[in-house]
Amino acid sequence: MPARHDDLIRLDAALLALRRLTSAPPALPGLDQDGSPVEVSTMLVADAIARSAREDGCSINDVAQALTVAHSTASRLVDRAVRAGVVTRNRDADQRRRAVLRLTDGGRRLHAEAVAFRTGRLAAVTAEWSPTDVATLTELVERFAADAHPHLPTAGRTTP
Structure with missing residues (x-):
């Protein structure tokens, strides 16, 4: 089932807002x-x-x-x-x-x-989050990155 257009608009805005985080x-x-x-x-x-x-x-x-x-x-x-x-x-x-x-x-x-x-x-932004929420976000962002750029290794398979 495709994502709702409103959700994609919200995701786009959130990703643009996060650009400066890194x-x-x-x-x-x-x-x-x-x-x-x-x-x-x-x-x-x-x-x-x-x-x-x-x-x-x-x-x-x-x-x-x-x-x-x-x-x-x-x-x-x-x-x-x-x-x-x-x-x-x-x-x-x-x-x-x-x-x-x-x-x-x-x-x-x-x-x-x-x-x-x-x-x-990242630690400061997620300080009030549960470890489970941080792990879930990490898994979803890694999945998103892998789908967006399948030729690249995901963050979970690389070393800093």
């Missing part, structure tokens, strides 16, 4: 060479690389898939993250056309701080 933490220190604040896109690139959990690093294509953007867009975002000192980019020894991306120490620190910030906000 945005950049305002207090994270800038890592850019010029000391400017780190861009949200740089944090998303760091998150994509960290969540890939591959020992041999990941590729620009992996970042593009994780962020659901075109390869050229991912390449520009990775360039920005490299300039910010968050990511290293090296050529793959076996596949010269493939770039191998890894987080720097600063990138790992940025990722950890961003995850701590976001989970702290």
